[in-house]
Amino acid sequence: MNFASDNVYGVHPKILAALAEANLGTAPSYGGDGLTKRAEEKLREVFGCDLRAFLVTSGTAANGLALSAITPGFGAMLCHAEAHISVDECNSPEFFTGGAKILGLHGPAGKITPAMVEKTLKGFIRGEHDPKPKGVSLTNATELGTVYSPQEVKAFSDFIRPKGMKLHMDGARFANALVGLGCTPAELTWKAGVDVMSFGATKNGAMMLEAVIFFDLGLAEDFAYRRMRGGQLMSKSRYLGAQMLAYLEDGLWLDNARRANALAQRLATGLAEVKAVRVPNPVQANEVFAVMPRVLYDRLLSSGAHFYDWMPDSLGDGIGPEEVFARFVLSFATPEEDVESFLRLVTKG
Amino acid sequence: MNFASDNVYGVHPKILAALAEANLGTAPSYGGDGLTKRAEEKLREVFGCDLRAFLVTSGTAANGLALSAITPGFGAMLCHAEAHISVDECNSPEFFTGGAKILGLHGPAGKITPAMVEKTLKGFIRGEHDPKPKGVSLTNATELGTVYSPQEVKAFSDFIRPKGMKLHMDGARFANALVGLGCTPAELTWKAGVDVMSFGATKNGAMMLEAVIFFDLGLAEDFAYRRMRGGQLMSKSRYLGAQMLAYLEDGLWLDNARRANALAQRLATGLAEVKAVRVPNPVQANEVFAVMPRVLYDRLLSSGAHFYDWMPDSLGDGIGPEEVFARFVLSFATPEEDVESFLRLVTKG
Amino acid sequence: MNFASDNVYGVHPKILAALAEANLGTAPSYGGDGLTKRAEEKLREVFGCDLRAFLVTSGTAANGLALSAITPGFGAMLCHAEAHISVDECNSPEFFTGGAKILGLHGPAGKITPAMVEKTLKGFIRGEHDPKPKGVSLTNATELGTVYSPQEVKAFSDFIRPKGMKLHMDGARFANALVGLGCTPAELTWKAGVDVMSFGATKNGAMMLEAVIFFDLGLAEDFAYRRMRGGQLMSKSRYLGAQMLAYLEDGLWLDNARRANALAQRLATGLAEVKAVRVPNPVQANEVFAVMPRVLYDRLLSSGAHFYDWMPDSLGDGIGPEEVFARFVLSFATPEEDVESFLRLVTKG
Amino acid sequence: MNFASDNVYGVHPKILAALAEANLGTAPSYGGDGLTKRAEEKLREVFGCDLRAFLVTSGTAANGLALSAITPGFGAMLCHAEAHISVDECNSPEFFTGGAKILGLHGPAGKITPAMVEKTLKGFIRGEHDPKPKGVSLTNATELGTVYSPQEVKAFSDFIRPKGMKLHMDGARFANALVGLGCTPAELTWKAGVDVMSFGATKNGAMMLEAVIFFDLGLAEDFAYRRMRGGQLMSKSRYLGAQMLAYLEDGLWLDNARRANALAQRLATGLAEVKAVRVPNPVQANEVFAVMPRVLYDRLLSSGAHFYDWMPDSLGDGIGPEEVFARFVLSFATPEEDVESFLRLVTKG
Numbered sequence A, B, C, D: 001m002n003f004a005s006d007n008v009y010g011v012h013p014k015i016l017a018a019l020a021e022a023n024l025g026t027a028p029s030y031g032g033d034g035l036t037k038r039a040e041e042k043l044r045e046v047f048g049c050d051l052r053a054f055l056v057t058s059g060t061a062a063n064g065l066a067l068s069a070i071t072p073g074f075g076a077m078l079c080h081a082e083a084h085i086s087v088d089e090c091n092s093p094e095f096f097t098g099g100a101k102i103l104g105l106h107g108p109a110g111k112i113t114p115a116m117v118e119k120t121l122k123g124f125i126r127g128e129h130d131p132k133p134k135g136v137s138l139t140n141a142t143e144l145g146t147v148y149s150p151q152e153v154k155a156f157s158d159f160i161r162p163k164g165m166k167l168h169m170d171g172a173r174f175a176n177a178l179v180g181l182g183c184t185p186a187e188l189t190w191k192a193g194v195d196v197m198s199f200g201a202t203k204n205g206a207m208m209l210e211a212v213i214f215f216d217l218g219l220a221e222d223f224a225y226r227r228m229r230g231g232q233l234m235s236k237s238r239y240l241g242a243q244m245l246a247y248l249e250d251g252l253w254l255d256n257a258r259r260a261n262a263l264a265q266r267l268a269t270g271l272a273e274v275k276a277v278r279v280p281n282p283v284q285a286n287e288v289f290a291v292m293p294r295v296l297y298d299r300l301l302s303s304g305a306h307f308y309d310w311m312p313d314s315l316g317d318g319i320g321p322e323e324v325f326a327r328f329v330l331s332f333a334t335p336e337e338d339v340e341s342f343l344r345l346v347t348k349g
Helices: A013-021 A034-047 A059-068 A092-097 A114-122 A150-163 A174-181 A223-229 A238-272 A294-302 A336-348 B013-021 B034-047 B059-068 B092-097 B114-122 B150-163 B174-181 B223-229 B238-272 B294-302 B336-348 C013-021 C034-047 C059-068 C092-097 C114-122 C150-163 C174-181 C223-229 C238-272 C294-302 C336-347 D013-021 D034-047 D059-068 D092-097 D114-122 D150-163 D174-181 D223-229 D238-272 D294-302 D336-347
Strands: A052-056 A075-080 A101-105 A132-139 A166-171 A196-200 A210-214 A287-293 A323-329 B052-056 B075-080 B101-105 B132-139 B166-171 B196-200 B210-214 B287-293 B323-329 C052-056 C075-080 C101-105 C132-139 C166-171 C196-200 C210-214 C287-293 C323-329 D052-056 D075-080 D101-105 D132-139 D166-171 D196-200 D210-214 D287-293 D323-329
Touching: A013 A238, A013 B013, A034 A052, A034 A210, A034 A238, A052 A059, A052 A223, A052 A238, A059 A092, A059 A132, A059 A166, A059 A196, A059 A210, A059 A223, A075 A092, A092 B223, A101 A114, A114 A132, A114 A150, A132 A150, A150 A166, A166 A174, A174 A196, A174 A238, A210 A223, A223 B092, A238 A287, A238 A336, A287 A294, A294 A323, A294 A336, B013 B238, B034 B052, B034 B210, B034 B238, B052 B059, B052 B223, B052 B238, B059 B092, B059 B132, B059 B166, B059 B196, B059 B210, B059 B223, B075 B092, B101 B114, B114 B132, B114 B150, B132 B150, B150 B166, B166 B174, B174 B196, B174 B238, B210 B223, B238 B287, B238 B336, B287 B294, B294 B323, B294 B336, C013 C238, C013 D013, C034 C052, C034 C210, C034 C238, C052 C059, C052 C223, C052 C238, C059 C092, C059 C132, C059 C166, C059 C196, C059 C210, C059 C223, C075 C092, C092 D223, C101 C114, C114 C132, C114 C150, C132 C150, C150 C166, C166 C174, C174 C196, C174 C238, C210 C223, C223 D092, C238 C287, C238 C336, C287 C294, C294 C323, C294 C336, D013 D238, D034 D052, D034 D210, D034 D238, D052 D059, D052 D223, D052 D238, D059 D092, D059 D132, D059 D166, D059 D196, D059 D210, D059 D223, D075 D092, D101 D114, D114 D132, D114 D150, D132 D150, D150 D166, D166 D174, D174 D196, D174 D238, D210 D223, D238 D287, D238 D336, D287 D294, D294 D323, D294 D336
Parallel strands: A075 A101, A075 A132, A132 A166, A166 A196, B075 B101, B075 B132, B132 B166, B166 B196, C075 C101, C075 C132, C132 C166, C166 C196, D075 D101, D075 D132, D132 D166, D166 D196
Antiparallel strands: A052 A210, A196 A210, A287 A323, B052 B210, B196 B210, B287 B323, C052 C210, C196 C210, C287 C323, D052 D210, D196 D210, D287 D323
16 A cells, blocks of 8 residues: 555556667667657647657656756746745756746645736846746646646736746646646647646656656757756667657556546545545545544554655645644556555544 | 667666566655665675765766766866766766866877876966866776776876875776776776766666766765755666666676677777778777778768767877778677678778 | 935945055955955954955855855755845855755744754755755844844854754844944854854945855865855955955944944834834844834835835734835944934924 | 066056045945946947946956856857966856856967867767857957957957857956057947957956946846846945946046056067067067076066966967066056066066
């Protein structure tokens, strides 16, 4: 029963098979190979638009590099206070951008609003004494398992684009958001005004693979240099291309996400039926957050279940002193039986 | 007939198999898994000493991160003028170190000497108007297919250590150097005074895998933060650990290097027998450099052979106007028949 | 009636005279001159200890450079949420440190406590996923016109020193704090555990002059390189040395601060007597903050008084919708009559 | 007899007087004052064009900031191998640009040519494996006391502009170049294609003052942020404005440079008449370089003359083992008698 994260699970068999298939013969290095090129082409097809895609090996690198294309060191990026770029990446965004300010805004259920952005920008009235606001980063699905709809995303873009600011989407769990919303990749990104995104695959079945995808092609101009300088141009890039092709082929990525989301719904439903447990946020992707008594929490952990407690900061009403805010992440590979066993464990208490 | 680089070849079957094996069940993420830990342990065994090893996905990242542990932004690293860190990494060392100067020294056959370092340091007499010399980086095997012996490495360490400078080894082709020299990993590194090395595996049979290895444990103190910040802590780190274990298991890495080096010897011997061709440098690893008439060069390329011409800067006597300085890289997977076919092609001219 | 800032006033006549005096003959450049050396010597005398002092031209540079000696790019500095380094310097601390996180903590009256630091550090339990806490920065006098006593400063040092963290003091208004507290420079700095400070002179009568002063001499080791690299080693450094000597000579700096503080007391007393006005924080240096009705605020501005409104964030109970939180800064050169005129203006309403 | 540098001399009396004059009353801080604004206006007049000028306190900061507006961290700047930005600023250009490569080209008499730039660019054929060439920096007058004529400057611009590269001029001794050439500020800068320059005043009579001047107004867009972030926005900016106005007023800057250049001519003529001494480069500004026997060099130094020996790298034919390459810098304030005394000292040997 491992709900600690989606990245505790391995690689989807089809992706593993694709790596073996890619292993034949020679291929040009540093991205000149056919698989890398076809992966970019496939992403164009999936998103239904022209775009530039750059494959990298980690989500932190994808975020840092993507942000560096938006903001110089004297700029500021606005995001949720619990965003990965704000609190989980050891100053990596600051590193890749050359020192930009990552400004975390507080909002319920892991989400921010254009009104919060507007209020923050109103404080930037002193010219160069403040950093220059250069963009907004939305995590979709969010760190709290909620999602931004295309309409919500577009509201940000509509607000910031006239100010010359750019919109980044951290899509480490993009597939889960997409499936949760039931919209197309195009609708949730470029049609909603996203300029650049970190397109995650690792958490949803790949081995180590993310893509920085530019819908604003101008931002991509020198990006090959940024990626190389960041140590993210793989010499044997074909193995990134192969992962991406298998990930997208026949909708594997959506199937994986659908499965994970469905398990999250099952878990959430089960937990909500337990009297002592609250599920405060809507469950819209593959994560479930629940407030539970510490005694229950302790019992579950000691019974062998793996999951983490979470900062209750984003809970409007907070939690009681004897309560824990617990996070459960469901993966494409989480055994359905584990969810059922876990729920039995919860209720039998 | 592809001699363009060792990274145009794929992954060794045993390493691929190890990835599949690693795919079972769940594992703690971000390096907390058993394979990653065992990989570090195995490296301790291979080098016969205590050490800290940090797995990353690219050689450029390994170099940049390793250098960042040696030099701050106001420092200088001395290396050969053709070193990868100097001319092949798009300012990545400057990026990771926060702006350090990478000072390329000119020496024959891809090698520098302590005397060259000494002469350069003598120019640093103006205190803070110059950067502060913080270390020397040796590439072993070098970009020109030559090697530094343990004695040669130690001569650098003996000279710079009393000055508080550190010694880095770029071991992108470390296995090839080792096999070429017939010495132990310990003799060529910590026993010769190497403080930190970039231990390459990708070129010699892995998929994407390098390790930053610290023999000076003090330098490793905060390195986990550096790696994370650099976007090089993989969430599914087990697949790096699995590669490294398979790479080192039963001496696979040395077998691979031995094979590549032997092919290089065969090619060099064959080329040297051709009247119009010169092999100016000793062939001590898996690369062969040859001066040949441009007409021959053109004919070989148009016959389907893949290889690059190289800057003749490090050739003491230079090359003629109708000559080309060509590089051939042999890999663990280069078909022996390709070497023979190529030599037939050369001689039939 | 200009209370906008202490830096709207000019240079003290004695410091101006010192510049003229320094203008004779030749002098070694880049800090090799006698005045620069004597300035450092004089600071040793003033602080009663061995120290290293580096003269620079701006407070922002002093802060950035000082912090860069404490924290690498993967580190975090804790400070008050309204600290200059956090919100007034356009990512300059991030720039000089190579991307460190400046973590602003919220506390009343511009001050933080060791307990707040402790609580924050308790959140840093995830190793390299967080930045590494490297230090605390206290502004003394604070941005809200309050001061930290030697005992309060020492409490921070006692708490963080065992954790390997360093203590920085932003002393842009250090003289005002000192005079407000009635203690010695030594008591408020190294005796209280300060490792490095930004010693301000510009706001208190100099032209452009700050010093980065190291009480922890080890931190100063490579600082000459940092200053040079930061563009802060003046070729005609003698004019910085001359300012500093004149500033310290015969206690000019303390006299200036005493005068400014006394005017602040006079203004605060006068304002507190006005029914519609509140002075919420203790006035302990040369700044007065007052909550006043917006109609009064508007009337004062339109009567020609210069002063700024301030973010009311640090006011525990906030301000009413028709109120303004106004800041008044008093300087060594503010005419006494301006304070009286202003108070008449306030009360006549 | 001090010929060590032009910055060993003090401040011109008129500039000192201007500082005193600027000291009256209050003035908006951080560049909002009238003197700073008038200084920019005056520069527009002097250069006869629209421009943006940003005052800073050091030449190193001016260069670093100017370059940061041209090149990102993944870029390369081409300059002479002995350029100040290449060898005298402790990695400051790398710091301000976030790690750009400063590529020094070797050319006689301190000068490079478009052909050298062309040859270097021809080596940049590997895309993102190399940094991206972003600009050329010309020092005028050069470090070797020679000058680039408007035609020579324009030849660079004509060559690099179509490639999207920008032209920077390090004008630490711009006035000396101008006077040496007898052309107008406009002719030597924007009419010749200079995009941004570091306009030096410190060496030629100011206290601490340089300006970053943008002729390409687009490059200036966010420069206020860069300057602030770099710690170079002075709170009491009026004292920079005052220096600049006095410097330009009634052509003081040109008079100063004319005087220094004339002294250089006198010294060069005198030295050239000495049999044992060679003046290898044309003397076109305020510096004289001479090859002399070491015995003479030693005698001169021990007689109390101050001057430095110089790297003979840029001398095509080098120097003999018993020779020294000596530099003499003449200043607006160097006593004429010192030159004559020195020449007597040389000849009496």
